[in-house]
Amino acid sequence: QVQLQESGPGLVKPSETLSLTCTVSGGSVSGYYWNWIRQPPGKGLEWIGFIYYGGNTKYKPSLRSRVTISVDTSKNQLSLKLTSVTVADTAVYFCARVLKSGYDSGFYYWGQGTLVAVSS
Amino acid sequence: SYELTQAPSVSVSPGQTARITCSGDKLGNRYVSWFRQKAGQSPVLVIYEDAKRPSEIPERISGSNSGNTATLTITGTQVLDEADYYCQAWDGTSGGIFGGGTKLTVL
Numbered sequence: 001q002v003q004l005q006e007s008g009p010g011l012v013k014p015s016e017t018l019s020l021t022c023t024v025s026g027g028s029v030s031g032y033y034w035n036w037i038r039q040p041p042g043k044g045l046e047w048i049g050f051i052y053y054g055g056n057t058k059y060k061p062s063l064r065s066r067v068t069i070s071v072d073t074s075k076n077q078l079s080l081k082l083t084s085v086t087v088a089d090t091a092v093y094f095c096a097r098v099l100k101s102g103y104d105s106g107f108y109y110w111g112q113g114t115l116v117a118v119s120s
Numbered sequence: 121s122y123e124l125t126q127a128p129s130v131s132v133s134p135g136q137t138a139r140i141t142c143s144g145d146k147l148g149n150r151y152v153s154w155f156r157q158k159a160g161q162s163p164v165l166v167i168y169e170d171a172k173r174p175s176e177i178p179e180r181i182s183g184s185n186s187g188n189t190a191t192l193t194i195t196g197t198q199v200l201d202e203a204d205y206y207c208q209a210w211d212g213t214s215g216g217i218f219g220g221g222t223k224l225t226v227l
Contacts, residue, residue, distance in 0.1 A: 105168055
């Protein structure tokens with residue numbers, strides 16, 4: 001059974017870089033679309049971007065200038081970097097994998113999410 | 121940018137049928153997924169590719185998508201179905217798009 005576990009600092013200062021890791025167990029990061037999704041407290045879900053194991057990425061246009069998603073196949077991990085954060089970036093961050101090989105086959109595997117607060 | 125619109129809340133009596141809708145321009149031309157999220161938990165995929173169910177999702181949960189509206193239907197609604205429900209689709213420019221979510225209340 002594929003399991004995802006997010007990890008990283010729970011507190012980031014404004015203007016700094018948010019860095020999170022998603023460790024994958026029970027399966028390989030190869031061959032699927034891996035996504036980052038966030039949810040501000042009390043609000044809805046927001047897709048951030050995805051990476052395909054070959055290195056192809058796609059990001060939400062409004063975040064594109066600040067986001068980098070990468071994969072480390074040797075560690076079976078994906079990572080998220082979000083630069084120049086503001087309080088608006090405070091959210092629970094989820095990593096998620098689609099059910100099948102297509103990017104639009106539904107986010108089936110989810111991590112438990114990690115809360116990142118942006119505050120000085 | 122492409123947008124998906126959901127009603128903020130839907131209420132239904134136990135045993136009745138709940139219908140949660142998601143609207144977007146020519147949404148029927150895109151695959152829609154639906155997610156159930158309970159407080160403090162990660163979302164759960166309940167419908168993908170408009171009408172397909174993961175194996176662990178019961179048959180009383182179904183989906184459809186045509187024209188500008190996708191619908192999630194829950195028959196024989198139970199208290200355990202109370203949750204926030206989100207629709208999601210893809211746009212070539214915007215990437216992944218979520219609806220604002222619908223809070224389903226069973227009372």
